[in-house]
Amino acid sequence: MKGFLEDANYSIGLLDEGMNIADVIDNYIYEHTLTGKNSFFIGDLGNLIKQHIHWQNVMAPIKPFYSLKCNSTPGVLEILSALGTGFACSNKTEMALVQDLGVSPENIIFTSPCKQASQIKYAAKIGVNILTCDNELELKKIARNHSNAKLLLHIATEDINGDEEMTMKFGTTLKNCRHLMECAKELNVQIVGVKFHVSNPCMESQAYKDAISDARCVFDMAEEFGFTLNMLNIGGGFTDHELDLEEINRVIIPLLGTYFPEESGVTVIAEPGCYYVSSAFTLAVNIFAKKAVQSGDRLLNKLEQTQNDEPVFFYYMNDGVYGSFGSKLSENLTTIPEVHKKYKEDEPLFASSLWGPSCDELDQIVESCLLPELNIGDWLLFDNMGSGSLGEQPAFNDFQRPPIYYVMSIRNWCEMQDAGFISDTLMKNFCFVPSCIQLSSEDGFSIAA
Ligand SMILES: *Cc1c(COP(=O)(O)O)cnc(C)c1O
Numbered sequence: 014m015k016g017f018l019e020d021a022n023y024s025i026g027l028l029d030e031g032m033n034i035a036d037v038i039d040n041y042i043y044e045h046t047l048t049g050k051n052s053f054f055i056g057d058l059g060n061l062i063k064q065h066i067h068w069q070n071v072m073a074p075i076k077p078f079y080s081l082k083c084n085s086t087p088g089v090l091e092i093l094s095a096l097g098t099g100f101a102c103s104n105k106t107e108m109a110l111v112q113d114l115g116v117s118p119e120n121i122i123f124t125s126p127c128k129q130a131s132q133i134k135y136a137a138k139i140g141v142n143i144l145t146c147d148n149e150l151e152l153k154k155i156a157r158n159h160s161n162a163k164l165l166l167h168i169a170t171e172d173i174n175g176d177e178e179m180t181m182k183f184g185t186t187l188k189n190c191r192h193l194m195e196c197a198k199e200l201n202v203q204i205v206g207v208k209f210h211v212s213n214p215c216m217e218s219q220a221y222k223d224a225i226s227d228a229r230c231v232f233d234m235a236e237e238f239g240f241t242l243n244m245l246n247i248g249g250g251f252t253d254h255e256l257d258l259e260e261i262n263r264v265i266i267p268l269l270g271t272y273f274p275e276e277s278g279v280t281v282i283a284e285p286g287c288y289y290v291s292s293a294f295t296l297a298v299n300i301f302a303k304k305a306v307q308s309g310d311r312l313l314n315k316l317e318q319t320q321n322d323e324p325v326f327f328y329y330m331n332d333g334v335y336g337s338f339g340s341k342l343s344e345n346l347t348t349i350p351e352v353h354k355k356y357k358e359d360e361p362l363f364a365s366s367l368w369g370p371s372c373d374e375l376d377q378i379v380e381s382c383l384l385p386e387l388n389i390g391d392w393l394l395f396d397n398m399g400s401g402s403l404g405e406q407p408a409f410n411d412f413q414r415p416p417i418y419y420v421m422s423i424r425n426w427c428e429m430q431d432a433g434f435i436s437d438t439l440m441k442n443f444c445f446v447p448s449c450i451q452l453s454s455e456d457g458f459s460i461a462a
Contacts, residue, residue: 023087023088023417023419024419025058025088025419025420025421026418026419026420026421027420027421027422027423027426028420028421028422028423029423030423030424033422034055034057034295034420037055037418037420038055038295038297038353038394041053041055041297041418042297042353042392045297045299046390050299050301050331050390051299051331051415051416052296052297052298052299052330052331052332052336052337052415053296053297053415053416053417053418054294054295054296054297054337054398054403054415054416054417054418055294055295055297055417055418055420056086056088056089056293056294056399056417056418056419056420057293057294057295057419057420057421058088058089058092058293058419058420058421058425059420059421059422059424059425059426060292060293061089061092061093061096061289061290061293062092062096062421062425062428062429063425064253064288064289064292064293065077065093065096065098065289067258068258068285068288071258071259071262072258072261072262072283074269074275074281075247075265075281075282075283076098076099076280076281076282076283077098077099077282077283077284077285077289078098078099078100078101078120078122078246078282078283078284079093079098079099079100079101079284079285079286079289080101080103080124080249080284080285080286081100081101081102081103081107081110081111081286081404082103082107082286082404083286083287083289083290083291083399083400083401083403083404084286084290084294084399084400084401084403084404085107085110085403085404086403086417088417088419089289089290089293089399089403090110090111090114091114093289094111094114094115094116095429095434095435096429096434097434098120098289099116099120099121099122099282100116100120100121100122101122101124101249101284102121102122102123102124102125102141103123103124103125104125104129104132105129105131105132105135105136108121108123108132108135108136108139108141109135112139118139118140118141118142121141121143122141122143122144122145122165122246122282123136123141123143123144123145124144124145124208124246124284125145126145126147126151126167126182126183126184127151128144128151128154128155130154130157130158133154133155133158133159133162134158134159136159137158137159137160137161137162142159142161142162142163143163143164143165143205143244144159144162144163144164144165145164145165145166145167145208145246146164146165146166146167146193147166147167147168147169147183147184147185148185148189148193149192149193149196152164152193152196152197152200152202153196153200155202156197156200156201156202162202162203163203163204163205164197164202164203164204164205164206165204165205165206165207165208165244165246166185166190166193166204166206166207166208166231167183167184167185167207167208167209167210168184168185168186168187168190168207168208168209168224168227168228168231169183169184169185169186169209170184170209170210170211170220170223170224171220171223183210184209184210187227187230187231187234190231190234191234194234194235194238194240195238197238197240198238198239203240204235204238204240204242205240205241205242205243205244206242206243206244206245206246206279206280207228207231207232207242207244207245207246208245208246208248209224209227209228209246209247209248210248210249210250210284211224211247211248211250212250218264221247221261221264221265221268222264222268224247225245225247225265225268225269225272225273226268226272228245228272228273229272229273232273232279242279243278243279243280244279244280244281244282245269245273245279245280245281245282246281246282246283246284247265247281247282247283248283248284249283249284249285249286249287249288251283251285251287251288252287252288252291253287253288253289253291253292258288269281286400287399287400290399290400290403291397291398291399291400292396292397292399293399294397294398294399294403294417295394295395295396295398296332296337296394296395296398296415297353297392297393297394297395298330298331298332298337298350298392298393298395299330299331299390299391299392299393300328300329300330300331300387300388300389300390300391300392300393301329301330301331301370301389301390302328302329302389303326303327303328303329303387303388303389304326304327305324305325305326305327306324306325306326306327307322307324307325323363323364324363325363325364325365325366325381326363326364326365326366326384326386326387327365327366327368328365328366328367328368328387329368329369329370329372330367330368330369330370330378330393331370332369332370332415333368333369333370333371333376333378334369334371334373334375334376334377334378335369335371335373335376336369336370336402336414336415337398337401337402337414337415338369338378338401338402339401339402340400340401340402341378341401342375348378348379348395348396348397349379349382350367350379350393350394350395350396351393351394351395351396352384352385352387352391352393352394353391353392353393353394354387354391354392356385360385360386361385361386362383362384362385363383363384363385363386364381364382364383365379365381365382365383365384365387366379366380366381367379367382367393402414403417
């Protein structure tokens with residue numbers, strides 16, 4: 014698999030004062046309308062800076078290791094490495110991406126619960142030493158393939174509000190930690206800390222209480238074995254709502270103060286993913302087919318029936334679950350898109366159902382929402398599309414990821430520069446986005462008379 018950076022020649026458009034994201038989206042929609050109406054992403058990298066500053070204000074002592082699986086596109090990685098975050102990688106491709114950026118191996122951790130031997134060897138080769146581990150077979154595999162490994166024992170957390178499937182799969186018990194330490198002693202593998210992951214933190218203060226006190230037990234247990242642990246990884250799962258981070262902070266900081274006071278010398282890290290990238294990306298899709306269905310039609314059996322004889326509209330968009338909406342297959346988030354074209358405030362709204370292009374039952378993006386009547390060729394904008402399909406390489410071979418247009422306001426750029434965050438590599442990728450008409454003509458488009 015080829016690194017994304019190698020073949021992507023990307024640039025970051027700097028937005029002049031007075032120009033905002035909506036203007037940029039207008040420009041690209043105009044351009045794409047002329048060139049085949051393909052879907053595209055706009056990534057506002059300024060948003061990453063905002064999220065980082067907020068993290069530093071609220072979570073200060075906790076160093077973020079950004080989880081690449083959420084979005085490993087080049088603009089995101091370059092901005093985050095310029096900001097100085099660490100990186101949590103789950104495979105070799107991800108490690109290679111950040112290594113190519115010049116991130117030092119101390120700032121990379123290898124956190125997949127199940128690692129291939131060849132990838133452990135790769136980590137050893139490039140000097141990525143911190144790995145997570147939650148079972149004996151994995152420990153033995155690491156011992157064989159990485160002589161300088163420093164392990165974080167991954168302990169399980171209990172998810173009180175359901176979603177058990179996701180949280181109980183990985184992580185081990187306190188009892189088994191003792192066993193793993195015995196094995197590590199025997200195999201001469203170093204253990205340096207503990208990791209846990211709470212998948213739904215804003216609702217889970219009890220999960221943090223349990224996990225942090227459990228982690229303390231593991232630290233104490235380790236002393237009996239002659240290990241000195243000095244790292245605690247509190248995982249990811251943070252949303253990008255400001256209040257949620259503050260909420261988590263209110264729960265965590267006192268717990269850390271109790272169990273891991275500053276004088277204990279323990280470094281606390283986290284693996285935020287969505288938190289950094291979700292809200293930074295918008296996806297624009299085009300409607301290429303449309304069907305009006307009268308209520309009573311059997312197609313409507315799953316939809317709410319409309320009260321009167323109004324039609325329900327089925328719209329088919331040129332991107333779906335086998336493309337940029339891939340995460341919809343596992344999470345059932347319903348995002349109601351914004352209609353790009355202008356419409357009157359009093360325009361009638363109709364029950365509408367939004368589908369991807371595959372004509373497959375699973376390829377439903379929004380089951381039902383109220384929208385003005387749309388036409389073929391109209392555009393829809395989906396917000397918060399930054400985490401999901403932008404992590405891995407496209408899962409389906411014939412799917413070509415839509416282009417990503419990165420932008421940043423001049424104000425954000427100056428902030429970064431003032432803080433000394435602009436590296437030379439980053440510098441060369443910036444370009445100015447001139448006003449709307451110029452952008453189109455520069456790129457060789459002209460308006461047909
Ligand atoms: C996905 C994942 C993260 C990041 O989760 P977010 O919800 O995006 O913060 C962190 N750690 C692990 C182990 C993960 O699997």
